[in-house]
Amino acid sequence: MVLVREAVGLTLRASRTSQSRTLRDVARAARVSLGYLSEVERGQKEASSELLNAICAALGLSLSDLFSDVSIELASHESVVLSVVDAA
């Protein structure tokens, strides 16, 4: 089962790379450590709500847009699971 922190990490990384920005740049703008941001992007750490606000602000991304994309990412995994169940 896919985890929310993995979908959040993928979505944040996609937003950052679409802007051709480095981890270092976004971490500095969000005032979080580079290691923390890297772990969040890789889905290895749960971002606190406060730091998620800071990271989104650094990316110029609204929370509602982030979670709209997270919902789509989660749905794509859910449909894969349903396809596998249907095929079984």
Added chain:
Amino acid sequence: MVLVREAVGLTLRASRTSQSRTLRDVARAARVSLGYLSEVERGQKEASSELLNAICAALGLSLSDLFSDVSIELASHESVVLSVVDAA
């Protein structure tokens, strides 16, 4: 600024109450403590991704639907902020 954990808590509580279920019932089904679920619903505790999966499963709610609703909840707060800024 609204926090993601508050939007998640409101959305989880709305799902539970729309099913006329008690905190005790959902906490037992999700195998989390009643106090933990209550704190999550009130936006006082960040739910880990693993426990969010368990709570959603107990509610019969997909993660994608939860975060679609969370995104709408967040957007409603963002539009209020924009209205206040526009009016100033």
